[in-house]
Amino acid sequence: GQQLNQSPQSxxxxxxxxxxxxxTSSSIFNTWLWYKQDPGEGPVLLIALYKAGELTSNxxxxxxxxxxxKDSFLNISASIPSDVGIYFCAGLTFxxxxxxxxxxxxxxxxx
Amino acid sequence: xxxxxxTPSNKVTEKGKYVELRCDPISGHTALYWYRxxxxxxPEFLIYFQGTGAADDSGLPxxxxxxxxxxxxxxxxxxxxxxxxxSAVYLCASSTSGGRGYTFGSxxxxxxx
Numbered sequence: 213g214q215q216l217n218q219s220p221q222s223x224x225x226x227x228x229x230x231x232x233x234x235x236t237s238s239s240i241f242n243t244w245l246w247y248k249q250d251p252g253e254g255p256v257l258l259i260a261l262y263k264a265g266e267l268t269s270n271x272x273x274x275x276x277x278x279x280x281x282k283d284s285f286l287n288i289s290a291s292i293p294s295d296v297g298i299y300f301c302a303g304l305t306f307x308x309x310x311x312x313x314x315x316x317x318x319x320x321x322x323x
Numbered sequence: 324x325x326x327x328x329x330t331p332s333n334k335v336t337e338k339g340k341y342v343e344l345r346c347d348p349i350s351g352h353t354a355l356y357w358y359r360x361x362x363x364x365x366p367e368f369l370i371y372f373q374g375t376g377a378a379d380d381s382g383l384p385x386x387x388x389x390x391x392x393x394x395x396x397x398x399x400x401x402x403x404x405x406x407x408x409x410s411a412v413y414l415c416a417s418s419t420s421g422g423r424g425y426t427f428g429s430x431x432x433x434x435x436x
Binding site: 257 | 379416
């Protein structure tokens with residue numbers, strides 16, 4: 213099935229650094245969602261975006277819904293050890309209940 | 324319970340066998356979803372229930388896969404004649420408000436040997 217393109221595929225950073233990742237699609241979505249998945253767990257919703265151009269923050273996390281509705285980015289400021297995990301974007305279209313997920317960005321913090 | 328519960332957490336089965344995976348959604352959630360996550364990939368949609376009926380089963384890969392939700396609560400994903408390619412984590416999610424309000428379970432890791 214279709215998967216959205218996420219980049220980078222993996223990131224190795226030091227604690228305290230800022231992180232930026234993005235997600236692109238060939239299709240338009242009406243809602244963009246960002247999830248975090250820890251090993252052995254299901255994805256947990258971090259941020260939801262509902263309007264083109266919308267910029268939303270959740271603590272140290274900031275996400276934006278691209279103007280073209282075909283992309284989104286997620287920034288994490290001042291990373292901490294618990295930020296380690298895999299981040300997924302997901303898109304949703306009106307009248308459709310199924311999420312289309314990205315390929316994921318794996319974040320690792322180097323001691 | 325407080326969250327979406329999936330059992331078993333791990334299942335190892337032999338090629339050709341039949342398996343059932345169970346999902347207990349959050350109480351009161353009318354929508355229930357099944358996704359499949361292969362190693363190194365994002366989850367992929369399988370099927371969506373609204374109440375007892377399958378509202379969208381377009382993600383089921385073939386007729387070996389079937390899911391039911393007879394009383395509008397617990398759901399069972401059934402896989403017949405399992406193949407090694409079916410090995411993956413099967414995730415269940417439930418919501419009251421559609422895709423935006425999903426809560427995922429921890430998944431069932433299925434290994435077909």
